[in-house]
Each structure stands twice: as C-alpha cells, then as structure tokens.
Amino acid sequence: MRPFQYTRAPSLTEASHLTAGEDTLAIAGGTNLLDLMKLQVETPDQLADINRLGFADIENTDDGGLRLGALATNTETAVHPRVRADYPVLSRAILAGATQQLRNKATNGGNLCQRTRCFYFTNIDQPCNKRQPGTGCGAIDGIAKLHAILGTSEQCIATYPGDMAVALSALNARVEISGDKGERSVPVRDYHVLPGDTPWIENVLEPGEIITGIALPAPVGGTQIYRKVRERSSYAFALVSVAAIIELTDGRFSRADLAFGGLAHKPWYDPRVGEALLGQPPSDALFDKAADILLEDARGFGENDFKIPLTRRTLRAVLAQATENAA
Ligand SMILES: Cc1cc2nc3c(=O)[nH]c(=O)nc-3n(C[C@H](O)[C@H](O)[C@H](O)COP(=O)(O)OP(=O)(O)OC[C@H]3O[C@@H](n4cnc5c(N)ncnc54)[C@H](O)[C@@H]3O)c2cc1C
Ligand code: SF4
Numbered sequence: 001m002r003p004f005q006y007t008r009a010p011s012l013t014e015a016s017h018l019t020a021g022e023d024t025l026a027i028a029g030g031t032n033l034l035d036l037m038k039l040q041v042e043t044p045d046q047l048a049d050i051n052r053l054g055f056a057d058i059e060n061t062d063d064g065g066l067r068l069g070a071l072a073t074n075t076e077t078a079v080h081p082r083v084r085a086d087y088p089v090l091s092r093a094i095l096a097g098a099t100q101q102l103r104n105k106a107t108n109g110g111n112l113c114q115r116t117r118c119f120y121f122t123n124i125d126q127p128c129n130k131r132q133p134g135t136g137c138g139a140i141d142g143i144a145k146l147h148a149i150l151g152t153s154e155q156c157i158a159t160y161p162g163d164m165a166v167a168l169s170a171l172n173a174r175v176e177i178s179g180d181k182g183e184r185s186v187p188v189r190d191y192h193v194l195p196g197d198t199p200w201i202e203n204v205l206e207p208g209e210i211i212t213g214i215a216l217p218a219p220v221g222g223t224q225i226y227r228k229v230r231e232r233s234s235y236a237f238a239l240v241s242v243a244a245i246i247e248l249t250d251g252r253f254s255r256a257d258l259a260f261g262g263l264a265h266k267p268w269y270d271p272r273v274g275e276a277l278l279g280q281p282p283s284d285a286l287f288d289k290a291a292d293i294l295l296e297d298a299r300g301f302g303e304n305d306f307k308i309p310l311t312r313r314t315l316r317a318v319l320a321q322a323t324e325n326a327a
Pocket of ligand 2: 119131139155157
C-alpha cells in the first residue's frame with residue numbers, strides 16, 4: 001500500500017471540500033476501499049474519514065417511508081424492525097451479501113459505491129479500461145464468468161457486484177446526496193451508469209459529493225423475494241440475482257417490480273418486464289414472455305454465456321414462487 005494522509009472530516013462541508021480534490025477519497029467502513037488500496041488499484045494521496053459526520057440513523061419519514069443513513073451499517077439496516085417488516089426484499093438482499101463480519105463494518109453509502117470484482121480491474125498487471133483508460137479490456141476475450149450480459153460496451157463488460165442496490169432498485173428508493181452545490185436526490189435506478197466509452201465513471205456522484213442517506217418510499221403490499229444465485233451459499237458475489245415485489249389482485253398481476261443483479265454494470269431495471277405481467281394471470285408462458293423481454297439484447301462473452309439461460313430459469317422460479325398460492 002502506498003503512503004497516504006488521513007484526515008477525519010469534522011463536518012459535511014469539510015468532507016465535501018476534501019473529496020472535491022482529485023487525490024482524496026472518502027472512507028466509511030473501508031471494506032472495499034482498503035482492499036483496493038492494498039492492491040494499488042486505488043492510490044489516493046489522502047483519505048477523508050466521514051465516520052463522525054453523524055448520518056447513521058434509520059428514521060421514519062413524513063410520507064410513511066424510511067430514511068437509511070449512509071453511515072448506518074449493513075447489519076443495522078438488515079435487522080432494523082421496519083426494514084424487516086416493511087421492506088423484507090432489502091433485508092434479504094443485504095443478508096445475502098458478503099459475511100456477517102463485513103456487514104457489521106460496511107455502510108450503506110459505501111455499499112452503493114463498491115467497485116467491480118472484475119479480475120483484470122483488481123490486478124494492476126492486466127489491461128483494464130476502467131482502472132487505466134485506453135489499455136483495453138482483458139475480460140472481453142478472457143476470464144468473464146462474473147461479467148455482464150446486458151448494457152455492455154466495447155470498452156467494458158464488468159458488473160456492478162452489490163446486492164443491496166438491486167433491492168433498492170426494485171423498491172424505487174432514492175439516493176440523497178450533498179455537495180458544495182447543495183443537496184439532491186437521485187433515483188437508485190439512475191444512480192449507477194452503464195460503461196459506454198467512459199467505464200471509469202460508475203455512478204452520478206460528482207467530485208465533492210457525499211451520499212448522506214437512502215430514502216425508501218412508503219411500503220407497498222405483496223410478496224417480496226430476493227433470490228441470489230452464486231457459486232457458494234455465502235461469501236460469494238451474484239452470478240444472477242432477482243429482487244421482486246409481486247402482488248396479485250383477483251388472480252392477476254397488479255404489481256410487478258423487478259430488478260436484477262449480476263447482469264450489468266448497474267442493477268438492471270427494465271420497466272417493460274414488469275409491465276408485460278400486469279393484468280395477466282400467472283402462467284409459464286407469461287413468465288417466458290417476461291424473460292424474453294428481459295433478455296432480448298443479452299449477449300454472452302464465452303465464459304458467461306451460461307448466464308442467459310440461468311437468468312431465464314431464475315426469473316421463472318421467482319415468479320412461480322411469488323404466485324404459487326394465487327390460483
Ligand atoms: C470478500 C468480500 C465479499 C463481499 N461480498 C459482497 C456481496 O456478496 N454483496 C455485496 O453487496 N457486497 C459485498 N461485499 C462488498 C461490501 O458490502 C462492501 O465492501 C461494503 O458495502 C462497502 O462499504 P464500506 O462502508 O466499507 O465502503 P468503503 O470501503 O469505505 O468505501 C467504498 C467506496 O465508497 C465511497 N464511499 C463510502 N461512503 C461514501 C459516502 N457516504 N458517500 C460517497 N462515497 C462514499 C468510498 O470513497 C469508496 O470509493 C463484499 C466485500 C468483500 C471484501
Ligand atoms: S470488464 Fe471493465 S473492469 Fe474488467 S477488464 Fe474490462 S474494462 Fe476493466
């Protein structure tokens with residue numbers, strides 16, 4: 001690890017001022033950033049510790065929703081009584097990620113900003129357009145088992161590795177951000193971006209902006225499911241994951257909010273998938289139609305070709321589980 005300066009930010013304004021500089025990164029739980037610094041993938045001159053800034057509460061909002069502080073840990077969030085009761089898809093998604101020890105330290109803001117697990121990105125001897133623009137993408141013709149099948153570009157086929165944001169996307173949560181130009185709130189669905197020609201840009205956060213919280217809308221009814229398919233039952237990133245909020249009225253879909261992990265550079269939300277289900281009674285043919293829409297533009301890169309049929313099967317299984325008592 002290269003030497004760096006450490007500054008404990010005394011206020012949000014100071015944290016924003018520090019991280020506006022090119023060579024300073026915010027540090028929260030440190031579970032992703034410190035690993036990347038040890039590998040010299042990240043080489044900041046300075047770390048701005050934001051742990052004393054105070055936005056660690058989980059509190060009710062006036063509209064009946066819930067606000068998750070950016071510095072609340074993943075564990076605190078997953079076990080919070082309201083998260084468990086009203087947003088079980090979120091609780092399950094968080095608990096499907098990492099390990100208990102990591103979740104005890106990992107924060108909600110840091111989880112949203114975690115970086116890809118692409119082997120070429122984390123190995124500084126390998127080409128990677130995300131780590132070092134213009135060097136090429138080792139994964140396109142190489143080790144690509146974890147990689148994307150949707151929304152890829154010629155520059156990068158990495159996936160966003162997180163679970164929590166997939167559930168937040170199905171729930172249509174918003175990311176609350178503060179910076180020197182003031183505060184703004186961005187739908188989680190728009191927070192992460194596709195690689196295009198600038199794969200090093202992973203989200204809409206500008207220099208000097210800090211995530212302060214995540215706003216969940218008032219709870220909705222229905223069945224909530226988070227299914228994560230991975231190589232081990234713990235301590236492994238998703239090959240494919242599905243967050244689903246499904247409701248049936250008179251035997252027909254009246255709600256179908258679906259988001260997917262492991263498929264793209266961002267949690268994947270395609271409104272057409274849910275819309276295809278609305279007003280229809282559940283059936284295998286309908287589930288296949290939803291999968292056809294989801295996978296219309298899917299493209300494998302050899303090692304990850306298996307994700308296309310796996311995604312279809314996982315979506316079908318989730319929809320069958322959510323509707324099994326509906327007939
Ligand atoms: C072995 C291992 C397995 C894992 N498995 C999973 C998994 O299966 N699923 C999953 O979802 N996650 C998984 N994780 C990732 C883990 O959840 C993240 O490392 C963690 O959530 C990051 O949170 P942190 O607070 O430690 O962030 P940090 O490491 O402190 O920061 C990460 C990044 O976020 C930025 N940042 C942090 N907080 C803010 C903020 N408030 N505003 C702006 N920027 C901020 C930092 O500058 C840095 O760039 C795994 C991690 C490890 C090490
Ligand atoms: S997939 Fe993206 S992160 Fe991985 S090597 Fe290619 S450019 Fe780098």
